[in-house]
Amino acid sequence: MNKLVTEVLQGSVRAMARLITLVENEDPCSLEYLGAIYPHTGNAHVLGITGSPGTGKSTLTDRITTALRRRAQSVGIIAVDPSSPFTGGALLGDRIRMQRASGDSEVFIRSMATRGNLGGLARTTADVVKIMDAFGKDWIIVETVGVGQDEVDIVRTADTTIVVLAPGLGDTIQSMKAGVMEIADLYAVNKADRSGAEALLTEVKLRVEQDAEIKKTLWQAPVLKTVALDDQGTESLLDAVVSHRNFLKQSGNFEIVRREKAREETLSLLKEEISRTMVEKILGNGRFEALIDDIVAFRKDPYTSVQEIVGTIFPDSE
């Protein structure tokens, strides 16, 4: 087996950091390495933490990490900031807010920001999760800013997702879009020391109850109060996460969800690979520019042309 992969599996933090960098940079070797570590994954519990900017996700991540360490669990943290192209900035802020956790050698923190497209970022996040998992982290926390579709895609890699809300930040029922309700296994109403927290708590609880009634789900997302700043409510929140994990395992949902994820992931890899190799081949065969000349001159149209090209590559697909 490759030396770097072996070192990661043996628990070398430096090797893990290097492998993550290779994956982030889409190094040509990275797919082979990811393939080699794959059989060693599937042991960590992946916790997604998402919510509007400034709700206290990083502070909460820090508290949960400390609570996990008290329970003798090792932790990897991935802080994803889709809006920021500067990993350095994200890193600095997160390090400050995750001070306690970052001083612990059993805690590994990695920040990631948008490089290419967001689909890419979701993929990279999933790959980094696998690396930390193979390394042997018991828990992997993925913190991502925002509550839009892009973030939904990123936290989809998580087994359990906490949506963090806070009073005074415009977090209301209206802001809880369908996508968010879909991914939330738990809600943390953070900054419970602030006014408006009680009202927000009631509002979210009501919404969750209504939603659970309509969908007849087996798991109803608990809504818990926290004051991350003062480490209040952390243990209860973690207990609820553990309950959700047990629910997943006992109900058989764990296998269903993991299968769905494996399917989506493989399909997305397949699409990417087919697209890459086919386009390379087509562009390499010289006739493409002549075709473009025809399209520009209106002798051909792009729609029929694409169908024709695909038809020559896959003659049986009609």
Ligand SMILES: Nc1nc2c(ncn2[C@@H]2O[C@H](COP(=O)(O)OP(=O)(O)OP(=O)(O)O)[C@@H](O)[C@H]2O)c(=O)[nH]1
């Ligand atoms: N009053 C109060 N402030 C808090 C609480 N939790 C966090 N904060 C403060 O809220 C601010 C934002 O906290 P962060 O943990 O950085 O929030 P975040 O959601 O990670 O922020 P982004 O990553 O920028 O979206 C900081 O100044 C925290 O100190 C809390 O429970 N109560």
Ligand SMILES: [Mg+2]
């Ligand atoms: Mg943060």
